[in-house]
Amino acid sequence: MPELPEVETTRLGLLPHLVGQQIQALILRRYDLRWPIPRQLPELLAQQRIKCLDRRAKYLLLTTSHGSALIHLGMTGVLRILAAPGEPGPHDHWDLRLENGWVLRYSDPRRFGCLLWQAPGQIHPLLARLGPEPLSEAFTGELLWQRSRGRKVAVKIFLMDQSNVVGVGNIYASESLFAAGIDPARAAGRISCIRYARLAVAVRDTLRRAIRRGGTTLHDFHQPDGQPGYFYQDLSVYDRQGQACRHCGAPIRQRQLGQRASYYCPHCQH
C-alpha cells in the first residue's frame, strides 16, 4: 500500500509530533521484520533528541545526532502517533516512547517492512542504488528515455523499478500511465522522448495530487492520526476493472504484468 504519497503523508503527519522531541525508549516486541532489527537500536536511540524526519524514496529517516533510523512500511506497515496507547496488538512490533508521553507505534501484519540503522556519513546499501526523487528537478522524461533505450521490459515494470525513479508502486504506475495515455505493456525501449516527457509530468502530477488527498487507502493504510487516505475516490483505473473509463466510457481492463495486476483503458492508452 505504501507508495511515495502514503509515506510522505505519514511523514507530514508525524513531523509536528516528533521533531525536537527527546526519545525516552524504543520498545521492540519482535525483531523479525523483513530484515532483523539491529539489537543495539534501543541503546542508540534512548535519550536522543529527534533532529529531523526525512523521506528518501519510500523510506523514512528519523535522525538524531547519533545517526538515522531507517523505516520502511513494506506492504502493510502503519505508523501511528498515540497520546494514550492501549495494549499493543499482535502486529504492533515496536513503540517509540517520547519524553512527552506520546508513543509512535509501528504495526505491520505481513512484516515486510523494516527498521534499520544508518550511522552518520554512511549510506545504507538499501539506499545506495536508488534513482531520482520524482518530485525533484533531477527527474525528467529525458532521463527515463535515456535509461530505457534497448529495454524490452514493459514500461510499467520499468517505472516501478526504484533504480529508474523512486516511490512509484503498483497503484501510481497504473495511474500515471493512464494520465500519460501510454499502454502499460508497451516495451520501455519503444517509447519516444516526447511521450516520456508526458509521463514524467503525469507521475509528478499524480503523486502530488495523491499527497494532497492523504494517500490511497485500499485496506491497511492510515495516516498517523488514524484517518484514511482519500485518493481512492480519485483513481482513474486502479481497481476499476469493468467500470467505465472516466474519460471515454470504455470498460477498464485488467491484466497481469510481471506477476502484478495492471489496470488500463484500452481506448485511451496505446
Add this chain to the structure above:
DNA sequence: AACGAATCCTGTGCGC
C-alpha cells in the same frame, strides 16, 4: 546484462 520468477508473511475475500 536483462529479464522472469520465487520469496519473505498474514489477512481477506471469493467460489464452491
Add this chain to the structure above:
DNA sequence: TGCGCACAGGATTCGT
C-alpha cells in the same frame, strides 16, 4: 457457515 485457494500496495535475490 465453513473451507480452500488466489491474491494483496514492496523489493531483494536467484536462476536462466
